[in-house]
Amino acid sequence: MPLVTIKLIEGIFSDQQKQQMIERVTDAMLSIEGENLRPVTWVLIDDSVRSGDWGIGGHGLTVEDFQAVAAGKTTAPAIG
Amino acid sequence: MPLVTIKLIEGIFSDQQKQQMIERVTDAMLSIEGENLRPVTWVLIDDSVRSGDWGIGGHGLTVEDFQAVAAGKTTAPAIG
Amino acid sequence: MPLVTIKLIEGIFSDQQKQQMIERVTDAMLSIEGENLRPVTWVLIDDSVRSGDWGIGGHGLTVEDFQAVAAGKTTAPAIG
Amino acid sequence: MPLVTIKLIEGIFSDQQKQQMIERVTDAMLSIEGENLRPVTWVLIDDSVRSGDWGIGGHGLTVEDFQAVAAGKTTAPAIG
Amino acid sequence: MPLVTIKLIEGIFSDQQKQQMIERVTDAMLSIEGENLRPVTWVLIDDSVRSGDWGIGGHGLTVEDFQAVAAGKTTAPAIG
Amino acid sequence: MPLVTIKLIEGIFSDQQKQQMIERVTDAMLSIEGENLRPVTWVLIDDSVRSGDWGIGGHGLTVEDFQAVAAGKTTAPAIG
Numbered sequence: 001m002p003l004v005t006i007k008l009i010e011g012i013f014s015d016q017q018k019q020q021m022i023e024r025v026t027d028a029m030l031s032i033e034g035e036n037l038r039p040v041t042w043v044l045i046d047d048s049v050r051s052g053d054w055g056i057g058g059h060g061l062t063v064e065d066f067q068a069v070a071a072g073k074t075t076a077p078a079i080g
Numbered sequence: 081m082p083l084v085t086i087k088l089i090e091g092i093f094s095d096q097q098k099q100q101m102i103e104r105v106t107d108a109m110l111s112i113e114g115e116n117l118r119p120v121t122w123v124l125i126d127d128s129v130r131s132g133d134w135g136i137g138g139h140g141l142t143v144e145d146f147q148a149v150a151a152g153k154t155t156a157p158a159i160g
Numbered sequence: 161m162p163l164v165t166i167k168l169i170e171g172i173f174s175d176q177q178k179q180q181m182i183e184r185v186t187d188a189m190l191s192i193e194g195e196n197l198r199p200v201t202w203v204l205i206d207d208s209v210r211s212g213d214w215g216i217g218g219h220g221l222t223v224e225d226f227q228a229v230a231a232g233k234t235t236a237p238a239i240g
Numbered sequence: 241m242p243l244v245t246i247k248l249i250e251g252i253f254s255d256q257q258k259q260q261m262i263e264r265v266t267d268a269m270l271s272i273e274g275e276n277l278r279p280v281t282w283v284l285i286d287d288s289v290r291s292g293d294w295g296i297g298g299h300g301l302t303v304e305d306f307q308a309v310a311a312g313k314t315t316a317p318a319i320g
Numbered sequence: 321m322p323l324v325t326i327k328l329i330e331g332i333f334s335d336q337q338k339q340q341m342i343e344r345v346t347d348a349m350l351s352i353e354g355e356n357l358r359p360v361t362w363v364l365i366d367d368s369v370r371s372g373d374w375g376i377g378g379h380g381l382t383v384e385d386f387q388a389v390a391a392g393k394t395t396a397p398a399i400g
Numbered sequence: 401m402p403l404v405t406i407k408l409i410e411g412i413f414s415d416q417q418k419q420q421m422i423e424r425v426t427d428a429m430l431s432i433e434g435e436n437l438r439p440v441t442w443v444l445i446d447d448s449v450r451s452g453d454w455g456i457g458g459h460g461l462t463v464e465d466f467q468a469v470a471a472g473k474t475t476a477p478a479i480g
Contacts, residue, residue: 001092001134001146003323003364004105007083007284013113015452020112022455025084028104030458032097034150040136042362043455044323044407048288048448052255054081055262055283056120058270066081070114083243083284087364095212102215110218122282123215124167124243128208128368132335135342135363138350161252161294161306163403163444164265167243173273175372180272182375185244188264190378192257194310200296202442203375204327204403208368214241216280226241230274247444288448292415295422295443298430321412321454321466324425327403337432344428345404352420353413354470360456374401376440386401390434 001040002029008047009054012063018045081120082109088127089134092143098125161200162189168207169214172223178205241280242269248287249294252303258285321360322349328367329374332383338365401440402429408447409454412463418445 006021013021022043029041051063068074084105093101102123109121131143148154164185173181182203189201211223228234244265253261262283269281291303308314324345333341342363349361371383388394404425413421422443429441451463468474 001087001089001129001141003087003362005085005087006109007081007085009081012081017112018453019460021109022453022460023458024108024111025105026455026458028108029086029101031104032100033093036150036152037146038457040146040149041457042323043458044449045453045455045460046449047453049081049284049286053258053262053285053287055266055285057278057281058263058266058283060259060262060285061081066117066120069120070116072116083282098213099220102213102220103218106215106218118217121217122243123218124209125213125215125220126209127213129364129366133338133342133365133367135346135365137358137361138343138346138363140339140342140365161247161249161289161301163247163442165245165247166269167241167245169241172241177272178373179380181269182373182380183378184268184271185265186375186378188268189246189261191264192260193253196310196312197306198377200306200309201377202403203378204369205373205375205380206369207373209241221241226277226280229280230276232276289444289446293418293422293445293447295426295445297438297441298423298426298443300419300422300445321407321409321449321461323407325405325407326429327401327405329401332401333433340432341429344431345425348424348428349406349421351424352417356470356472357466360466360469369401381401386437386440389440390436392436 001037002033004029004043006043006045007049008045009049009051009063009066010047011051012066013047018047021045082113084109084123086123086125087129088125089129089131089143089146090127091131092146093127098127101125162193164189164203166203166205167209168205169209169211169223169226170207171211172226173207178207181205241277242273244269244283246283246285247289248285249289249291249303249306250287251291252306253287258287261285321357322353324349324363326363326365327369328365329369329371329383329386330367331371332386333367338367341365402433404429404443406443406445407449408445409449409451409463409466410447411451412466413447418447421445
């Protein structure tokens with residue numbers, strides 16, 4: 001404990017970026033729970049959702065849709 | 081995307097600690113994926129696993145077991 | 161197959177609404193996969209996420225936050 | 241919220257069918273929770289379970305097994 | 321690895337039965353993967369699904385429904 | 401009910417081993433819950449986590465890392 005699962009669309013992040021996610025999310029968790037829990041802090045990446053299969057508001061978003069949001073080319077969804 | 085789920089034992093972390101987890105894990109993710117994806121970066125906390133129901137190596141660990149590891153009172157599990 | 165899981169914040173929907181979710185989501189799935197798969201179509205509701213523990217963009221949303229969005233009192237998040 | 245995850249066996253449904261699942265399941269949810277929650281209604285499809293790896297009653301079912309049930313060629317499982 | 325999650329309806333199994341599940345499922349996994357992986361074999365129990373929220377074929381089953389099946393009082397669902 | 405999910409790294413276990421997991425874990429569950437629940441006992445295998453994406457203590461483990469632990473070549477992680 002804890003168990004952190006990071007769900008991603010397939011093919012959007014590189015292996016290096018996924019390693020950074022594991023490192024930085026682990027460090028974020030340890031900064032709260034304490035360093036002694038490191039050996040039982042698991043962070044799993046699951047990037048098996050296919051492009052087009054990530055539905056927001058009834059619309060299946062693709063890798064390209066998310067890249068457009070990331071690049072600031074699309075009006076990003078916003079929480080009010 | 082992404083969707084991050086943090087699974088915890090019930091009753092081990094305070095509301096304030098859980099808010100810190102949401103903030104820091106979100107920031108860790110945004111440092112890699114870029115700030116524009118903030119509105120679609122979800123971090124859910126699921127602390128519904130009961131004390132005793134977190135099995136490691138066939139032994140169900142309790143809140144007290146994890147607190148002992150966190151306090152350094154028990155030899156922590158370690159990855160070689 | 162299929163297995164559908166509906167994750168909700170605790171205490172926001174009534175028992176009747178949750179039964180409607182099971183019925184209508186099952187029907188939506190069967191309209192695509194065919195009626196013969198009904199007996200192996202599972203729809204589970206998991207409403208164990210605590211109020212405040214549903215993080216969007218680094219902010220933990222409460223039952224009241226979602227009710228304000230549902231009532232149109234808050235600018236809803238929108239996908240561009 | 242809500243977060244709906246649809247778990248499927250790999251290769252059994254077409255891209256078009258998966259888009260229909262996202263649309264119809266989203267609409268089913270919105271008919272209960274209200275249209276204002278559309279932007280925060282996520283429906284993810286995860287069709288990464290391999291053929292043979294969906295165990296029911298101790299027997300791993302394949303794409304062909306489910307297609308036989310869908311076609312009415314096999315006695316379907318039934319809830320009493 | 322592996323990570324095994326056992327999802328149950330709330331209140332149907334005793335603490336003792338849940339400990340047996342952790343022990344026996346761990347042993348079943350180790351009989352295949354080998355004893356050396358014991359320390360990284362996690363078996364988590366999640367019994368947070370409420371009675372009535374386990375939908376099969378569009379019908380939300382309760383603790384009593386499952387107890388009737390277990391007791392042989394109801395025609396059990398069967399895979400053909 | 402129950403629903404058991406077994407999460408594995410991709411490519412580490414053979415099809416035969418995965419069938420054994422389904423059979424033996426189902427039997428372990430039925431030994432506790434009773435044979436009558438067999439038709440509604442589901443055991444799903446999800447081996448979609450890529451090699452390198454299973455993070456323990458901030459380090460992403462590969463198929464080779466787990467094989468080394470299984471073979472006893474690496475000091476295994478241990479719970480105290």
